[in-house]
Amino acid sequence: MATLPGNYEVSGFSGAEVPALPSRALIWVIASFALLLVPQWDRLPVWLIASCVALAGWRWLAQSGRVRLPGKWTRTAIMLGVIAIYVATVQGRFTVDTAASFFVLAVGLKWLETRSTRDFYVLFFILVYLATVNFLFHQEIHWAALNLLAVGFLLVGLQTLNAPDLPESMRSGWGRLGMMLLKTLPVVVLLFLFFPRVAPLWSVPLVSGEARSGISDTMRPGDISNLAQSSERAFRATFGGELPAYRDRYWRGLILDYLDGETWRQGQGEPFRRPGRVSVDGGVGNLTPGQYDVLMEPTDERWAFVLEDSVAVSNNVVPTDEGLFRFRRPADTTVRYRMELQGGDSENAVAEDPQTLRRYLQLPGSGNPRARALAEEMKADNPTPEALVGALMSRFRQQAYYYTLRPPTMPQDGIDALLFDEKRGFCAHYAGATTFLLRAAGIPARVIVGYQGGDPGAGNEYLVVRQYDAHAWVEAWIEGQGWVRVDPTAAIAPDRIESGLRDAVAEEGSFLENDWASPQRYGNMAVLQWASLQLDRINYQWQRWVVGYQGQSQMDLMSRLPGGFGLKELGYATAGIVGFALLVAGGFSSWQMRSSTSRDPVMRLIRRWYRLCERAGIPVRFGETPAQLAERIGSASPRAGGAARAFARMVNKHYYGSEPRADQRQSREKMGRLLITMRKQMLRDTSESGETATHRH
């Protein structure tokens, strides 16, 4: 008879069958993937999210049997297509951002070939790492909770995968996971505190290479007014002493000294430096009165924003020649740094050499003729630079200049149009125009970009500076005084400098007009404002104590403990914690075993008896009565027979007789003694039989 050789499988061409993975496990993984995509929503390109949703949907439909999974060729085609788009968009950049996109892509593609348990685990591993990477993008408490929830989904999914037909798998899965977390919580906390936070082992790619919203290193007249529509947080600052007055909160970021047509740029571009390692030092210990900490949101730039007349305390910022501060590594994640305010203007008095000053007189060859004429005129009227600056400020103050978030467009000779025709502009317009005039009048000047202001957070513990606090102003070089701040906005709209943008544009009603969701927009609603501040405060504490618990802060905490803990001691401590935890777990489980097997004290005695027999080479048979066992003991070891029979009788009496409760304790003691006798007798018997055996040889 002819038979077909082996199993005859038809696959590869005509689409594969619906796989046998349990749906209930799969849905958890899909849900977890959806959760993990949320923190990346703003980062990921639309096409990627769309294809992930489509592919996951396809997989789910295939699971319920409504469609088939694609065959090999379709799958390869989809894979090549999506990867081609990815490669085209990434363009060879290598950052965590692009890597994360790749993970998302890989998970998306993996949906089409998730058939076996093994594929399920591959998905599990990628998604856990995706959760890890998400922590690099967002560290706020709610994002952290979301990430952990997604990992929880995965772990419940794994339980379902491993016992698909267990009743009430969801409830018991969460219950089991919760118990595990609860039991291990102390160990996790101790590890978190004591695990030595070593310095970075090597330099890693930046988290993101994409430009973020925030201050940029060029300034066109309309730029900062766009930023003013955003209430995103730029940084928070905590002061050791008194908060500086609102009008003194000038956070310098960068200097724009080169006018290119209508655009202000940095004359000397930032020198290229390798990203370097992530810095560990953000300053430790309590703040002294002059010091302040800045907790800055990621900008992917090196700029640090500091108040005027500050010097660096922490090691992760370095001063530049122009009196600015730069991070050693671009701020790709939240970064904390510490500065100290210097009394007096010692730094400003630094003499600049004429060569450098000439840089601050640069102007384009032509354009804005009326402004140049005005500058000549004012220079003739005011011989000293101080007088000239004063005259200019008076002009701004006295003439009908308006500060507005809705400036008209001034395409041709913008500075002329602003100064003489429109007279309506935002800080960037006025700062640019002022610098132009000063330079045209022969006074070295430069545009400073940064933030001005900052509102106190809940409990007045810290200042929150938001993107709408972005500001541009001017510094002019005055012989003998050094660089002097000149802020035309202060002359035109004093409210902006005294109390912030909200008040400055209150009449216009343009504050955050495009940002419906921002709580800052609804400044008049006290409850909302309060809630938003409280949330920010929770996040601030989270950032400070949990997210910010790093090398230096760990050392700081350890130095307060007795014993002088260093990194090495922390390593020992960690090993100790892990060992101790394992020991406790092991001890606990063995105690539990023991207590669960025999709460009955007589049962414990019987078990001892059995162990004794096994050791003496008399195996206990299943279903044997105590009397039968005693007989066999008697035949194997005649001396122990008497004690064994007595013991068996007592067991029977205990279980089947009517023994008064009061006597039970006594009889148990007697049984214990019998066991000891039995062991001695057995030992004597075996040693004697051993001796006879040796004698015979």
Place this chain on the structure above:
Amino acid sequence: MFQALRSRWQRWVNRRIPRADKQVFSQRNIFILPTGPGVVFGLLLLVMLITGINYQNSLIYLLTFMLGAIMVAAMHQTHRNLADLELTLVQAGEGFCGDRIPFRFRAVSGKHDAVAISLSFDEHTLSQQHVPAGQAGDLVLSAESPQRGYFRPDRVRVETRFPFGLLKAWSWVRPASFGIAYPRPVPAPDAMSTVSDGDDQETARAIDGNDHADMRPWREGDLAQRVLWKRFARTGQMVIADWEGEQGSPHWIDYHAFPGVDQELRISYLTALVIERGQTGTPFGLNLPGQVIDPDAGPAHVNRCLKSLAVFGLDKPRDDSTSAFGSRAQTDGTTVIGEVG
């Protein structure tokens, strides 16, 4: 070297797990190791830790520690799945060799649920059974025996990977009781069949011919009825008349009906004949060297004959320490919670 280590390990395990139909799992005999995914997960944790260190990210540390701790907790949980579980072989099965022979185990769990327990022997697996805390259930594992005779799975592996599949805890049961594998039936060349095929008529007549009986001296195991007593009275010699086919009335299935045939094949022939008689319901007796089963009919009789054929010429293998067959082998009252089909 590897082989030596392996056998050492084997001996060590055998010492830990004595041959017995009943096995209670505890720390003494539960082994636990990470699975393939578990090892990968360990590496992933390491990669996560390095990521956390290099980006100085506390939350990644936190996630790593949480997952690491959960892995340890899972170790406890996986161990607890097996711990306190009592597994007893309550019925060792019977069946033809080459077929699946069922072995019925009674599982009684202790204080904790025994979740996702699987039994396996060679490549036969009974997967994913749950025994809730304090309850009992029957698990039926089927196995194939390559040859007839006494048969038992040498080591039945009991394994669980619950909850996460990252760790596996396992142990073994080494049953003491034997099942029986009946010989593989091979259709006999129509020795005593009442049906005669045209082709085989010549041979059939040669064997079947009751006119020429073989005379041979008596030897141990021959039936008393076969001795030619008249001849004994005359000559004093015990002589046997080997009637091939018992006068054409095939009440007897006889070992000697196939002279010259290899023993195993002979047994297979006899097995086929027994099955055939059993199916038609005709009474028959079985004549084996050293054992005679008187003619009878019915399933119990067929079963008895098959058993005798199965163990014909074989000794029951002896163990260093045997325990009695589970005496509480009542099978009703509990539900079968898993069976390999």
